[in-house]
Amino acid sequence: SRSINLAVIPGDGIGQEVVAEGLKVLSAVLPQDVKLETKEYDFGAKRYHATGETLTDADLEQLKQHDAILLGAIGDPGVPSGVLERGFLLKLRFAFDHHVNLRPSKLLPGVATPLAGQPEIDFVVVREGTEGPYTGNGGTIRKGTEHEVATEVSVNTAYGVERVVRDAFARAQARPRKKLTLVHKNNVLTFAGHLWTNVFNRVAREFPEVTTDYIHVDAATIYLVTDPGRFDVIVTDNLFGDIITDLAAAVSGGIGVAASGNINPSREFPSMFEPVHGSAPDIAGQGKADPTATVLSVALLLRHLGYDTEADRIDAAVTADLTERAAGPARSTSEIGDALAVRVAG
């Protein structure tokens, strides 16, 4: 019989609330014969304040035992900027080699967008997750003086670029439009830019059916607001991906519905699924958070583990629920979770 052994990391702020709804929907969608085991971990600001720890080697050993990880949100105004980000989130992405950071953007019916004319939006960003300016390379000399110099080194390897580019081509190949856009800044960042561009063009030969395109990251932000329909699959570097996926989330309904997967396609280590939004301490504990992004992240998780039918059921339930929501009164976090759980079970 089948089973899913899930690590659950609610984290900080609204993370707690949205993860509860994600699990509610997950339980409701799974067939009887699939055994769901969950283990909750207390990572985040609370653990950091209590112990000074963010993520130890022993923690990583434990997390490795799971099939996948569901994360709510990590971050707290009481913790200095960077501590939990580098010490937990990025540490986990690097330790488990989450090199495919998958972020779909689809403007669903009834969902508000800041763009005029309700354009059609349906694309996926494949953001590299283990290289670029995120490696922590760099340093500071003469800190705090008027002669301080601080550097950040973007590290890009043929190995790292090729595997994520190939993953993106395969995803483009599997979609009806079969189009892949490379986003970079190869006219200025010429060292990394040439590597990305050459690898992209080389791998393209293996996918003759996929139409390819190149856009500078600055121009990409223009197209994301003037012509988002032109995108099908985008592949890009870690930092550019961070920036354009927030913008992509904003134009396709907001971070309330933006899901993401930090994926290790080799399955050597568990992949991690999380909403794009943060811990939003200002609305935490009030039942105001939208759990939809977490529920959609659960769908990505299921798809990664091979439960495509169940993932489809969640996606359909969310689409139906959003249409209904547009017409009805505001609902609380758990009301939305309840409604989605009923739909996926039905």
Next chain:
Amino acid sequence: SRSINLAVIPGDGIGQEVVAEGLKVLSAVLPQDVKLETKEYDFGAKRYHATGETLTDADLEQLKQHDAILLGAIGDPGVPSGVLERGFLLKLRFAFDHHVNLRPSKLLPGVATPLAGQPEIDFVVVREGTEGPYTGNGGTIRKGTEHEVATEVSVNTAYGVERVVRDAFARAQARPRKKLTLVHKNNVLTFAGHLWTNVFNRVAREFPEVTTDYIHVDAATIYLVTDPGRFDVIVTDNLFGDIITDLAAAVSGGIGVAASGNINPSREFPSMFEPVHGSAPDIAGQGKADPTATVLSVALLLRHLGYDTEADRIDAAVTADLTERAAGPARSTSEIGDALAVRVAG
């Protein structure tokens, strides 16, 4: 008697057409007693194809003799990506220490925006222009092999950050709302992020009237489409500035009206003014290009040289013309230039 000794670099594609209109308006707005001398330079793709040169030391010596530089656009599909960007545009910005890259965004009446509800937009981005990932630091090993490693080094100095941050505070202080937002990614790029944040907080003490704010660059792209009215002055790093100013241009009327100044406030070297748009080879030579961005860049140029009244007249003429344009039939590049020249003279 007063005089302006201007270097004119029309460049490639539509650069030629828009610069002609910029000069037309400049001549029309200047009082009789100001002597305008212009010298045209042939930098860009043509010169590169003919001589292999982009910008020589002798060129720089000549350009140094001018009070300011007006640039159209540089770039051509026949030149490999990066050659003209690094070899001309960035070389000039670095050689003349253009550390204040000024990019105002104002949604003018009658101008179309991709955003719903025609929001109020009126902010200025002060983008650092001589540091960050633009320095050309970095390199490649094992090029073209499966073991290639390419790095890009973002270089940030207290000296470089402080001067641009101080410039931005002074600009915020001079505006009615007196608000300055630092945009960075200090939770991930912690070395550069701490330097920027510390310098920002230190300089803030000298400007007690200015309200300050910090936003991560990814979140900034969200606000630029959901709540652009929150911004007054933004100060940011070279690469983040590149990205968010294209987005800012897109939401506030498009790159047809986005002006920029590459400014050396010390006036040790001439500053350079250019539209944010590129050479647009697809529409070059057809009289379709909108010269408004270049005309507004001329206004920035005049303001930099102390001709505030004339700069104000150009801004007012553009505002009036855009309102008229929204109602009337499409006009050609030179028709727009003519109309603006008549207005500023009147």
